[in-house]
Structures are given as C-alpha cells and as structure tokens.
Amino acid sequence: EVQLVESGGGLVQPGGSLRLSCEASGFTFGNYWMTWVRQAPGKGLEWVANIRQDGGEKFYVDSVKGRFSVSRDNAKNSMFLQMNSLRAEDTAVYYCARALFIDSWNNDYWGQGSLVTVSS
C-alpha cells in the first residue's frame, strides 16, 4: 500500500525557518518525481515544487523561489522542504504527493498534510 507521511510542521515566527519531511512507503520511491502542494486555511490548492527522481531537476512556484528548497534522500525514501524567510502568507497545510506520468503528469497519491503556521 502506497503511503506518504509528512512531518515537521508547527508554529514559527515570521522570518524563521522550518524543514518538512515526507516519508514514503509501499513503492520504489527513487523511481518517481515528487511534488509539494500547499493549502492556506479556507483557501484552494497551490502547487509549490517538484523534484526529479535523482534530485537533479527542481521546479518552484514564483512565490517561494529563493526561500524554499526541495530535496530528497532516496536511500531513506524521503523528501524534504526547507523553508526559510517564512512569511505569514506561507501559513498552510503542506501536502507531499507522488507524481506519475500516464499520458500526462498527475499526483496520484497524497499524504495527510502537515500544518505550518507563521505568526508572532
């Protein structure tokens, strides 16, 4: 059974840093692109970042470029999101998701999410 479990969320002050983790099981993690998606309270979904299987290619939404960094450790079946210079508008539930290509890319499995709150 495919499982994705996020951790590392919490309360952080504006300007602070936080590192989210996503631990995968039930599939060969190193064979898949992975995605981070976030959802601010009461708002819609926002794609944040993608990372290639070997970590050699990464893409980010403009609003986090230069502040967030996605990485992965295939030996530990884990993906990470290092978030620096956090702002109030980064407050959201952060989901990790597996990316799969069947005629086009999609996110077929999702974790349960990790809440990040940026507030003083």
Add this chain to the structure above:
Amino acid sequence: DIQMTQSPSSLSASLGDTLTITCRASQSITTHLNWYQQKPGKAPKLLIYAASGFQSGVPSRFSGSGSGTDFTLTISSLQPEDFATYYCQHTHSAPWAFGQGTKVEIK
C-alpha cells in the same frame, strides 16, 4: 505562466442530479489536465487524469472531457459522498497550477 479558471465557484445540487464543472486554461494545455476531489480536513483525491482518463477505484459516474483550453468534469447521478470541493490542475509545464475550486453543496 498558465492560469486555470474554474466555474462555477460553488453550486447547490440534489441527490441524483447530473452536474458539470468547467475549467479553462489561459493557453492550450492539450490534455494535461487532472481533476481532484477534496473533502474537509482530507487530502485531495485524484479522479480524472489526462482530461478523460479514469483513475482506478473512482466510480464511473465521474467523467472528464476536453482538450486545448476548455475542460469539463461531469458527475452523473449525484451521491451523498460526492458533496465536496473539486479542483482542476494543469501539468502541461512548470509551474503547475490548480483552479480555484468548485464547492458542491446539498440543495
């Protein structure tokens, strides 16, 4: 960047109704379009991939169509468990993006 516009933003429907949600891309995305269902406090669930592909385990009352810039999600014979928020997502090129969502409520 490609923008996605969903309509309507919300709708009220009755059990057994057939409803249609539309999604428009700001430029052609061929069929790089997915649909997700999200219930409160839960992660999104993939319903339709590549505009019309049926995700395993999803009831056949859910269907998708379209290509280029205009897409639709159709839910036939609405069931109690279908009341949720639905999102389209383009994956044509980075940055990927979601529509703003359509909340389906009970009339």
